[in-house]
Amino acid sequence: MTAPSTAFSPSLRDLWRRTRGPLAFVLAAVGIAALVAVSSPTRPVGHLDPEAVTGQGSRALAQILRKRGADVTVARSVDAAAAAAGPDTVLLVVRSHELRPDDVARLTDLPGDQLLVQPTPDLLEAAAPGVEVAASSLPAEPLEPDCSLQAAVMAGSAELGETLYTGGSLACYPGEEGHSLVQVEEAGRTITVLGSQQPLRNDSLALEGNAALLLNLLAGRDVVWLIPAPAAAQPTELHELIHPGFVLSLPVLVAAFALLAFWRGRRLGPLVAERLPVVVRASETTEGRARLYTSRRARDRAAAALRSGVVDRLRPVLGLGPDAAPDTVAAAVSARCASSPQQVHALLYGEPDGADPFLRSDADLVRLADELDRLEREVRQS
Numbered sequence: 001m002t003a004p005s006t007a008f009s010p011s012l013r014d015l016w017r018r019t020r021g022p023l024a025f026v027l028a029a030v031g032i033a034a035l036v037a038v039s040s041p042t043r044p045v046g047h048l049d050p051e052a053v054t055g056q057g058s059r060a061l062a063q064i065l066r067k068r069g070a071d072v073t074v075a076r077s078v079d080a081a082a083a084a085a086g087p088d089t090v091l092l093v094v095r096s097h098e099l100r101p102d103d104v105a106r107l108t109d110l111p112g113d114q115l116l117v118q119p120t121p122d123l124l125e126a127a128a129p130g131v132e133v134a135a136s137s138l139p140a141e142p143l144e145p146d147c148s149l150q151a152a153v154m155a156g157s158a159e160l161g162e163t164l165y166t167g168g169s170l171a172c173y174p175g176e177e178g179h180s181l182v183q184v185e186e187a188g189r190t191i192t193v194l195g196s197q198q199p200l201r202n203d204s205l206a207l208e209g210n211a212a213l214l215l216n217l218l219a220g221r222d223v224v225w226l227i228p229a230p231a232a233a234q235p236t237e238l239h240e241l242i243h244p245g246f247v248l249s250l251p252v253l254v255a256a257f258a259l260l261a262f263w264r265g266r267r268l269g270p271l272v273a274e275r276l277p278v279v280v281r282a283s284e285t286t287e288g289r290a291r292l293y294t295s296r297r298a299r300d301r302a303a304a305a306l307r308s309g310v311v312d313r314l315r316p317v318l319g320l321g322p323d324a325a326p327d328t329v330a331a332a333v334s335a336r337c338a339s340s341p342q343q344v345h346a347l348l349y350g351e352p353d354g355a356d357p358f359l360r361s362d363a364d365l366v367r368l369a370d371e372l373d374r375l376e377r378e379v380r381q382s
Contacts, residue, residue, distance in 0.1 A: 048094040048117070048200055050074050050225045055203035058094075061214055062225065068215070071222040078103040081226040085110045089222045094200070096123045098228035112224075113190045115217060117197060118163050128191045131167040134178030138162055140198045142208050143180060147172035151216030152181065155209035163195035192217060299359045303368055307348050310372045314379055336382040337375060347371055 046052055050062035051074060062072050075081035078099070085091050089112040096119045099107070107114075108126045116127060124131055140159045145152035152158075152172040164178030165171075171179035180195040199210035293302045315324060318332040330345040337344070347368075350356045358368035 046095075046227070048197060049227055053202065055201065057202050058200045060202045060205050061200055061211070064211065064215065065218060065223055068219075070218065070220075073222070073224045075224055075226045076229045078106050078226070078228070081224050082106065082110055084224045085112050086222075087111045089113075089224050090115055090218050091224045091226060092218070093117065093119065093123070093226045094197070095227055096120045098230055099123065103228070107226075111189075113192070113221075115192045115194060117194050117200065119193060124193065128168070128182070128184040128186065128193055131165050131182055131184060131193055133163060134166045135164040135175070136162070138164070138175070140196055143173040143175065145172045146174055147179075149181075149183070151219075152213060155212035155216055158209045158213045159198040159204060159207055160194075160196040162197070165193055165195060168193070294362075299362070299365050300356075302365060303350070303356070303358055306369055306372055307350070310376055311348055314376060317380060333375065333379055337378045339375070344375070347375060 047056045048058050050058050050072065053059050062074075065072050073080075073084040075084055081091060091107070091110060091112055091114045093107065093114065094117045096104075096116065099120070101122065104120075104123050104126050107123065114127060116123060119127065121133065124133070138161055141161050142157045143160045144157050145155070147153070147170060149170055149172050158173065160173045160180035161175050162180070164175045164180055165182045166178045168179075168182030168184050170183040171181070173180040182193050184191045184193070198204045198207075199214050205211045205214075290302075293299070311329060312322075314333060315322065315329065318329070318336075320329060320332060324332075326345060326349050327341070330341045330348060333339075333344045333348070334341040339347070350358075358364045
């Protein structure tokens with residue numbers, strides 16, 4: 001009497017045994033990622049950032065200034081720049097497009113000289129009255145100073161010319177439509193307008209007289225390097241970030257998920273452990289089939305079973321698919337053994353006229369099995 005089938009639900013211990021390996025791997029990966037993220041130093045990579053080591057950064061210029069005794073203060077807001085600026089400092093302003101209108105007005109009231117690198121029209125009008133943009137978005141090229149400014153004359157040619165200006169009390173590095181460096185005396189201060197970012201960049205500081213020009217303009221004074229941080233985005237409500245199409249697709253997604261859950265839920269259930277009424281060994285099955293063939297003298301079926309087994313095992317070895325034609329199989333086998341394709345075909349598929357010499361007696365059938373075994377070994381060893 002067979003035992004009844006019983007439903008088998010995994011216990012908590014079984015679930016823990018199955019999931020503890022993947023769970024440990026995930027926890028280890030998260031821990032390593034968190035450790036790397038915390039321990040890895042973060043370096044600024046911004047454009048003209050005095051702490052950035054990339055090609056577009058300006059860390060090299062800031063380091064040279066510090067080695068020459070200057071105190072370089074990095075200010076990322078106008079409040080920080082106002083706290084550090086004084087009568088004996090030079091305010092270096094880059095990326096002025098990040099400034100707000102009220103910040104521009106505050107900069108014009110700060111003490112000390114100022115060096116404005118490609119300032120916006122609003123900052124240019126407020127800090128350097130009378131200076132106007134003559135041309136912009138030009139390629140940088142080496143220009144000669146051609147002026148009486150000692151800092152420019154000592155530096156010689158420099159890569160300037162991206163933006164050209166007109167006006168000012170002193171103009172250097174002339175281009176076709178204006179000058180790339182102009183100075184204005186305003187309220188006892190010297191406002192220098194530089195029309196190129198190339199002399200400040202790490203990847204071009206060593207070209208021409210770029211480094212000498214900046215060092216001469218900033219020489220002997222502490223530098224307040226103002227690089228405004230990008231303006232913070234206005235707070236946005238969560239529903240404003242959701243695309244309207246997503247809201248319209250929610251009913252369809254919910255319905256599809258419900259149908260999928262219903263379809264899978266009807267088919268799947270707990271595992272069922274069922275005891276087989278009889279367990280038959282493979283050797284007994286083979287011997288039983290052999291006895292049936294012997295009792296019915298079915299040598300043809302026995303030979304067909306032997307041949308199909310050999311062909312099925314040799315096809316992957318020969319790189320052939322399951323639909324390979326008999327002639328193709330015979331030719332491929334013949335190429336790896338000493339038999340001709342005709343002999344191989346007769347051995348694997350029998351004689352075409354039905355007069356198979358291996359079906360005359362049981363001894364011939366045994367000889368067929370030996371020949372097939374020899375052929376398979378020869379092919380595999382070739």
